[in-house]
Amino acid sequence: MIRSQNSQPLMALPALFIVLAMALMLAGCGTLAEPVLQAASATPLAVEERAAAIQPTALPTATPLPPTATPVPLPTATSTPLPSPTPEPTAAPVQSPIDRLVAVRDAENGKLLFETFQDAANYSCANCHLADSEKTNLGPGLLNIKDRAAERVAGQSAAEYIYESIIDPQAYLVADFDPELMPRNWAEIYSDLQIFDIVAYLMTLEGESDIDEPDAADEG
Ligand code: HEC
Structure with missing residues (x-):
């Protein structure tokens, strides 16, 4: 009794293997393929999640670039205003106190005193x-003295030179x-x-030169 009861389930095992083997063969052909497709449709979702996870990591790599670009334009902008201050000092020609005084003095009275x-x-x-000639009397003729006076002494204006010629005739000897x-x-x-x-009067003595500049050929 015991043997027969035990032998029945043991005999059924080969039958179960056959059923499972057939079920596997059917799965390869059709109905069991569906779970495979579902698994494939689930993979794109995982890719999107990964892509979303990658985006935050890409942002920090772009931020270092702007700081390097901003310091470059700043030094060029500060250097451009520098050339503009330099023309200002050269644009102001300085008039000495004597120049300014002579410019407002009475040339008519000067002519009277001269004579x-x-x-x-x-x-x-x-x-x-x-006064009306460049020719010598006892001293040099003073027509156009303004032009010659400006050339006599480096750093002296015409008015400054003429003034000094009167108060200190030996400062410059013609x-x-x-x-x-x-x-x-x-x-x-x-x-x-x-x-x-x-001086103001002498500065007004202008006219056509009445002397010839002697050149080397005439002197011999
Ligand atoms: C006695 C003659 C004499 C009298 C007066 C005289 N000068 Fe002269 N002056 C000269 C002689 C000479 C020179 C040239 C030698 C020299 O530089 O001192 C001269 C030079 C000058 C010069 C320089 C000219 C130049 O070409 O560089 C001026 C300007 C001048 N005299 C103005 C005057 C005035 C203004 C007076 C009157 C306030 C005056 N002189 C009176 C004889 C005179």
Whole structure:
């Protein structure tokens, strides 16, 4: 009894293997393939999730670029305003106090003083200087003296040179003239303002030159 009861289930095992083997063969052909397709449709969702997870990591790599680009334009913008201050000092020509004084003095009165005989000097300016000529009398002719005076001494304007020529005739000696001839006491005879009047007058002496510049060929 015991054997027969045990032998029945043991005999059924080969039958179960056959049924399972057939079921596997059917699965390869059709109905059991569906779970495979479902698994394939589930994979794209996982890719999107991964892509979404990758995006945040890509952002930090882009941020380092802007900081490197911003420092470059700043130094070029600060260097451009620098050239503009330099033209300002060169644009302002300086007029000396003598230049400004002479410009507002009375040339008419200067002409009068130039022609007035002074006992203390034993001369008038006009005794030695021609106002309407560049030719020599006892001293150099003073027509166009303004142009020559501007060239006489480096750093001195025409008015400054003429003023000094009157108060200190030996400060600059014109070539080929007697250095002792011009009286040296004009600053005792005339006030500074009177001398500025004379300078203002001499600055007005302009006209066509009446002397020929001697050149080397004529001198021989
Ligand atoms: C006695 C003659 C004499 C009298 C007066 C005289 N000068 Fe002269 N002056 C000269 C001689 C000479 C020179 C040239 C030598 C020299 O530089 O001192 C000269 C030079 C000058 C010069 C420089 C000219 C140049 O080409 O660089 C000026 C300007 C001048 N005199 C102005 C005057 C004035 C203004 C007076 C009157 C206030 C005056 N002189 C009176 C004889 C005179």
